[in-house]
Amino acid sequence: MIEARAVSKRYGDKVAVDALTFTVKPGVVTGFLGPNGAGKSTTIRMIMGLDAPTSGSVTVNGKPYRKHPAPLHEVGALLEAKAVHTGRSAYNHLLALALSTGIPRRRVDEVIDLVGLHEVARKRVGGFSLGMGQRLGVAAALLGDPATLVLDEPVNGLDPQGILWIRTLLRGLAAEGRTVFVSSHLMSEMALTAEHLIVIGKGKLIADTSVEEFIRRASSRVVRVRTPEATRLRDLLTGPDVGVTSLAAGLLEVSGLDGAEIGRVACREAIPLEELTPVQASLEEAFMELTDDALEYRVTPAAQERSAS
Numbered sequence: 001m002i003e004a005r006a007v008s009k010r011y012g013d014k015v016a017v018d019a020l021t022f023t024v025k026p027g028v029v030t031g032f033l034g035p036n037g038a039g040k041s042t043t044i045r046m047i048m049g050l051d052a053p054t055s056g057s058v059t060v061n062g063k064p065y066r067k068h069p070a071p072l073h074e075v076g077a078l079l080e081a082k083a084v085h086t087g088r089s090a091y092n093h094l095l096a097l098a099l100s101t102g103i104p105r106r107r108v109d110e111v112i113d114l115v116g117l118h119e120v121a122r123k124r125v126g127g128f129s130l131g132m133g134q135r136l137g138v139a140a141a142l143l144g145d146p147a148t149l150v151l152d153e154p155v156n157g158l159d160p161q162g163i164l165w166i167r168t169l170l171r172g173l174a175a176e177g178r179t180v181f182v183s184s185h186l187m188s189e190m191a192l193t194a195e196h197l198i199v200i201g202k203g204k205l206i207a208d209t210s211v212e213e214f215i216r217r218a219s220s221r222v223v224r225v226r227t228p229e230a231t232r233l234r235d236l237l238t239g240p241d242v243g244v245t246s247l248a249a250g251l252l253e254v255s256g257l258d259g260a261e262i263g264r265v266a267c268r269e270a271i272p273l274e275e276l277t278p279v280q281a282s283l284e285e286a287f288m289e290l291t292d293d294a295l296e297y298r299v300t301p302a303a304q305e306r307s308a309s
């Protein structure tokens with residue numbers, strides 16, 4: 001369990017994290033989302049005791065990270081900056097970590113198997129691909145068999161097979177009852193991996209909700225209606241917030257009414273309906289809508305044109 005209570009971090013005049021309060025619960029994968037510069041890495045560094053909050057507090061399993069006598073058993077982390085001795089083999093890298101923290105040698109073999117690095121465990125880490133490096137990072141995070149895992153952008157640069165592997169692993173670890181907190185700026189990836197989301201923008205909390213609810217909240221109510229009597233139906237669908245657009249002959253897009261309400265009007269007036277489909281915003285669209293005001297560096301249309309030409 002991770003608990004942030006009004007945690008803030010200031011660098012000079014810059015407020016990187018602004019009074020964030022949230023709880024990350026065990027048993028589900030929680031996605032930590034926000035556009036670039038939102039404050040995700042800073043928050044994760046504070047969780048891991050690498051940065052001190054300017055105000056507020058953040059605890060892991062009830063205590064600040066640094067107050068745990070054996071922190072590797074409490075929380076394992078995969079952070080963006082990798083500190084790996086490239087001349088060492090994967091096995092020796094993990095063994096050094098294990099021995100310096102009182103973890104038995106057999107646990108090294110266990111985590112190597114768990115992340116599928118068995119065949120390359122004796123090879124120098126310097127020659128590892130990005131995907132193998134990520135697996136090694138995950139192995140290190142799992143060494144202490146921690147109840148809580150924190151991963152900063154674990155799928156960055158991975159191929160589809162690597163992404164699938166991380167996704168399956170994280171869901172499995174959560175299913176064992178662990179707390180799994182994973183940052184990403186990729187909504188589509190989080191939709192497949194996480195059940196719960198904490199979304200931040202410019203250091204502030206934007207949403208703390210299930211993935212399902214997140215989409216629902218951000219989706220405008222739009223329904224696609226196909227009918228041979230589109231003109232007649234269009235005239236009947238009225239109301240203060242109702243908008244009707246003709247997409248093609250016999251095809252309308254209606255906002256401000258749900259499918260049931262449109263269906264009732266059509267039934268009352270004996271208008272045949274051939275299609276009545278709620279149009280759901282994709283998670284990516286929902287994310288853009290919610291974080292639009294929170295983008296630190298907005299791309300102006302002029303800049304977009306310049307980069308396209």
Ligand SMILES: Nc1ncnc2c1ncn2[C@@H]1O[C@H](COP(=O)(O)OP(=O)(O)OP(=O)(O)O)[C@@H](O)[C@H]1O
Pocket residue numbers: 011014015016034035036037038039040041042043185296
């Ligand atoms: N050591 C620092 N000194 C000054 N400003 C910093 C420092 N670390 C982060 N910041 C600023 O704080 C803000 C939040 O940065 P942070 O790296 O936490 O965001 P992020 O959400 O992880 O972004 P990204 O996805 O780009 O990694 C940014 O504006 C960043 O420039």
